[in-house]
Amino acid sequence: MQKYQDRNRLAELFQKEVAVYTAKHPASEIAHEGAQESLLNGVPMLWMAKWPGPFPIYVDSAKGARFQDLDGNEFTDFCLGDTGAMSGHAPDATVRAVQEQIAKGATFMLPTKDASINGEILSERFGVPKWQFTLSATDANRHLIRFARQVTGRQKIAVHDYCYHGSVDETFAVLDEQGNTVSRPNNIGKPTALSNTTISLPFNDLDAAERAFASGEVALLLIEPGLTNIGIVLPEPGYLEGLQELCRKYEVIFALDETHTLSAGIGGITKRDNLAPDAVVLGKTIGGGVPVGALGFSSELASRIASNLELESIDVGGVGGTLAGNALSMAAVRATLQEVLTEENFVKMEELAVLWQQNTQRIIDEHKLDWQVSRIGCRGEYSFRATAPLTGAEAHEAEDFELGQFLQLHAINSGILMTPFHNMILISPATTEEDVEKHRVHFQSAVEALFG
């Protein structure tokens, strides 16, 4: 694998894009200057500082697959809030349900009927029958880890090398060169050495999983069924089924975090590959943009958990949150699942993602680049290596921060927002062929600037 060689040219091209960007976004620049005083790094959440260019775009409004910024520029949004808006922005059904519910009260610490309807819909889609709701996928993962430790009496969890499951302490682990589990670099204020809590596993390596489980220390295997957060890494045939079997053999709880891989279809990779996990985690898009997470359990795991709960201290046991399962987010989930994230829409979304993949791969082939395109349903990504990565470490090695920043800023100046992590796109039910064509034109022009 060879990195892009002409770094001077890359720096020059990037500076040209910065000049175009700055000229096109005076209102965003002023808004960002004004925010320096009251916000850390000038943004409400640190990651928002990572966009390419000297300041982020400030959004004015969004609908479907498009948004407008403060300067009146219109964008096709392939980032879609890094999955939070994979349903499209402000879907009509969700907006109606949210407006109705907020007028009737948003949060009570009491259930509303929507919650059980959501449980039923998710049970049918993912095959696990009992559900809980949180405010984020991060929270769902945290709760799952606690439940798993409690019911197994074991201390460690196993995750994939270079995984991401939200800001969950136990998951910020990678393998060092000797194969030891260590903290990921820049893990802010970690509470303890990661080797105390976690065993990190290379993706697509069943032997490593078996060695870890045989130690008897592992309560839970928490994985994305295809990595999406170090770029896309796809499971080899038999890998997920093999993990499932090993989990049964060593009595390790088998959990699929489908927060991102829901892009594979209505029941994520769980349904697509006919898997039978003990637990499923969801979040982001299921609320149509309203904050929510979900955690589903098999009957067996649900009864093990229930038999461990003491009613008297159920509110201080480390699982839950005052606003979790609130009426507003439950109304949003019901409308989004029933009317937006439908089977029919998933089929349409995937068709457009296939078109995007073909367009992108064709340009790569025409220029004989050592790059490739991967896809999980309506999520696609190109990476700077000739073959699809088999592990998180391989995907990590292919990263090129400056090259990625140039391509992202070039996209922005062409009226397209990609995810700020890797070169990833998401297709929503509102995305059109015209949007996909806009990406083709941008990608062709960016590749010609780099290699022409």
Ligand SMILES: Cc1ncc(COP(=O)(O)O)c(C=O)c1O
């Ligand atoms: C697989 C996966 N799980 C969980 C999360 C956490 O989601 P949130 O930040 O919305 O809690 C993410 C976020 O990117 C994710 O990719």
